[in-house]
Amino acid sequence: MLRAICRSGGSGAGALRRDERMIDAVDGFSGSGRLREALVGVAAGDRGAFETVYRLTSAKLFGVCLRILTKRSDAEDVLQETYTAIWHKAALYDPERASAIAWLVMIARNKAIDRMRADANDRHAGPIELAADIGDAAGQPAVATEADDERRGLDRCLGELEPRQRGLIRTAFFEGVTYENLAARGGVPLGTVKSWIRRGLIKLKACLER
Amino acid sequence: MSGPGSDHPTPDRSVLAAEYVLGVLNAAQRREAEARIARDRAFAAEVAAWQAHFAPLADEIEPVEPPMYAWPRLSSALFAKPARSGLWESLRFWRGFAIGAGALAAAAIAAVFVLPRQPPAPTPAAPMVAAINLDDGKPAFLAAIDTERGTMLLLPVTVAIPAERVAELWLIPPNDKPHSLGVVDVAKPMSIAIPIALRGAVGVQAAVAISVEPLGGSPTGQPTGPVIAKGGITSL
Numbered sequence: 001m002l003r004a005i006c007r008s009g010g011s012g013a014g015a016l017r018r019d020e021r022m023i024d025a026v027d028g029f030s031g032s033g034r035l036r037e038a039l040v041g042v043a044a045g046d047r048g049a050f051e052t053v054y055r056l057t058s059a060k061l062f063g064v065c066l067r068i069l070t071k072r073s074d075a076e077d078v079l080q081e082t083y084t085a086i087w088h089k090a091a092l093y094d095p096e097r098a099s100a101i102a103w104l105v106m107i108a109r110n111k112a113i114d115r116m117r118a119d120a121n122d123r124h125a126g127p128i129e130l131a132a133d134i135g136d137a138a139g140q141p142a143v144a145t146e147a148d149d150e151r152r153g154l155d156r157c158l159g160e161l162e163p164r165q166r167g168l169i170r171t172a173f174f175e176g177v178t179y180e181n182l183a184a185r186g187g188v189p190l191g192t193v194k195s196w197i198r199r200g201l202i203k204l205k206a207c208l209e210r
Numbered sequence: 211m212s213g214p215g216s217d218h219p220t221p222d223r224s225v226l227a228a229e230y231v232l233g234v235l236n237a238a239q240r241r242e243a244e245a246r247i248a249r250d251r252a253f254a255a256e257v258a259a260w261q262a263h264f265a266p267l268a269d270e271i272e273p274v275e276p277p278m279y280a281w282p283r284l285s286s287a288l289f290a291k292p293a294r295s296g297l298w299e300s301l302r303f304w305r306g307f308a309i310g311a312g313a314l315a316a317a318a319i320a321a322v323f324v325l326p327r328q329p330p331a332p333t334p335a336a337p338m339v340a341a342i343n344l345d346d347g348k349p350a351f352l353a354a355i356d357t358e359r360g361t362m363l364l365l366p367v368t369v370a371i372p373a374e375r376v377a378e379l380w381l382i383p384p385n386d387k388p389h390s391l392g393v394v395d396v397a398k399p400m401s402i403a404i405p406i407a408l409r410g411a412v413g414v415q416a417a418v419a420i421s422v423e424p425l426g427g428s429p430t431g432q433p434t435g436p437v438i439a440k441g442g443i444t445s446l
Contacts (some may be wrong), residue, residue, distance in 0.1 A: 047289060054281060059273035066274050068233075076436075079276055080284050087288055097258055102265035109233065110269075117237035154286035168234065173267050176233035201228040208263055 033120055035100045042090035057101065058083075061108040068112040068176040070123045078115050082108045113176040124175045126185065157207035165200030168193065214332045227256035230266055277372045279422055283436040286345030342441040344368070350420060350439035351379075351394075360409045362391065362402045369383050369439065371422060378423045380433060383411035388419065393427045417442050 035056050041049025061082055065075040085107055093103050158166050168182055183193040227237055230243040247254045342351040350369040355362045364379065371377050377396050380388035381404070389411070391402055402410060419440035421433035428434050 025296065047285075051257060051281075051285075054284070058280070059275045060271070062276040062280075063271045063274040064268065067271055076277065076280060079280060080287065083284050098262060098265070102261065102268070105265070105268045106261050112239075113233045114240070117240065132268045150262065151269065154263060154266050170267065172232045172234050173264055178236055180236070182234070197229075197232075198225050199236065201225050201232075204263070205224055205228070209334075 018019050032099060032101070036095060039090055039093055039100050039103075042087060043093065050083075053104075054083060057104050060101065061104060064105055064108045065112045067174055068109065074115060074119075075112070078108070078111050081115075082111050085111065109176060114123060116176060117178075120159065124177050124181060124185070153208055157204050160207055162196075163201060165196050165203075168197050168198055169204070172197065223253055224260075227253060228260045230257060231260040233319050233444075278370045279372065279436055279438045282344045282346070282438050286437075292346060337446045338412065338414065338443050339446060340441045340443045342418055342420055342439045344439050349441075353418060353441075353443075355404075355412055355443065357409070357412060360404045360406065362404055362412075363399065364394055364398045364402055365399045366394075369420070371396055374425060375422050375435065376425055376427060377420050377438075378427050380419045380421060380434070381408055381411060382417045382419060383408075383413075384415040386411070388433055390428065390431065393423070394420070412443065414443055414445050 010054040012164075035053065037053040038049040038056070042053055058079065062075060062079050065078045065082070066072065067076045069078060082104075086104065089107075093100065098106070099186070158169070168186070171177070174184060179190060179194050179197070182188075186193060188196075226243065230240065235243060243257075247257055259363070261358055328334050338357060340353040340354040340355070342353060343347045349367045352365045352367060353362050369377065378395045379391040379394045379402065381391050382388045389405075389408055391404065391408075394400060394402070419433070419437050421437045422435035423433070424435075
């Protein structure tokens with residue numbers, strides 16, 4: 001499916017095809033190599049490649065924006081800002097440091113979080129359940145992607161945290177909310193929430209680097 | 211580290227990097243962190259490491275299809291061409307469309323183009339047309355203006371509007387704000403009466419545009435949704 005979409009949007013640099021096959025073989029995942037190729041095309045100013053990147057990733061990035069901003073019109077605006085930044089900054093993408101989709105998600109998250117802060121209008125107001133069963137990553141089936149090792153490592157290390165630390169860290173990542181928001185929604189003093197999350201992050205780092 | 215309730219000490223480099231990536235910092239702290247990324251390589255490396263650590267969490271975020279007009283809106287903002295380019299192509303398309311279209315459209319076009327040329331007309335005004343193009347150059351609508359009758363015939367070509375939204379047509383005279391010509395049908399040709407006050411503004415310097423609006427049209431009298439298509443008026 002992904003491969004078919006990429007093919008139909010094919011406008012990338014032909015010279016990259018052989019490298020791409022090698023990347024595919026290494027990744028075992030055809031989409032990532034094609035997305036990377038398209039991103040290289042965008043860096044060179046190829047509009048067709050830009051459209052390919054958009055078609056491969058816009059639903060994911062819109063999901064990211066919507067999860068943080070919750071309001072569709074805001075998410076639509078930030079999606080536009082995100083792809084505008086991708087068009088202008090694709091040359092800064094470094095395949096050595098991040099997968100293409102991780103880099104694109106990072107841009108979308110940063111733009112969405114900045115928009116939420118600028119509006120000072122945080123719509124995430126529901127209570128945060130700090131009980132053990134919330135935000136338990138152990139139940140999540142691992143999706144087969146090239147990031148499997150990273151995913152397993154993160155799942156394992158999040159699983160070693162106290163449930164409330166895990167729940168807060170996951171909520172913060174998905175919603176992009178501030179310490180203040182988490183404290184208010186959790187009914188916990190600000191200092192306590194900071195302390196829980198920071199200790200969770202230190203423990204997480206130690207585990208991930210083991 | 212500090213216990214619950216006690217003062218929280220300044221976090222170390224790695225924790226601050228993680229807080230930035232996680233998104234828990236406020237606006238001022240985010241700007242500080244970004245300034246530090248720019249000047250402190252070790253901090254930038256910590257940020258990159260945390261981005262990689264947390265990246266798999268994004269797999270759990272459900273994709274949501276953006277609205278159909280998001281792409282035309284984006285590429286029009288990035289790659290917008292001068293209003294008159296692609297005109298010949300559009301006119302060819304227009305003629306092809308006129309030949310192939312159904313009886314209603316053909317008859318309507320004949321009325322616009324043929325009737326004004328009939329002999330009795332003392333000074334036949336040149337018919338004016340507009341291709342109201344998506345940013346990719348494809349026409350969303352084609353418009354033919356009968357200046358004598360003060361009507362505009364509007365033919366939808368390739369246009370999609372999300373559910374619960376409508377398309378609104380705007381006339382934009384030179385150096386002026388958009389004036390609404392009303393909500394338009396995206397599925398069949400329609401004839402629009404141009405308000406008398408605006409008839410003088412219809413000319414080759416003016417442009418027409420389509421915006422996406424809530425049901426019932428723009429509540430403000432100005433476009434409130436994205437402009438998905440636009441084009442300059444030209445004389446045949």
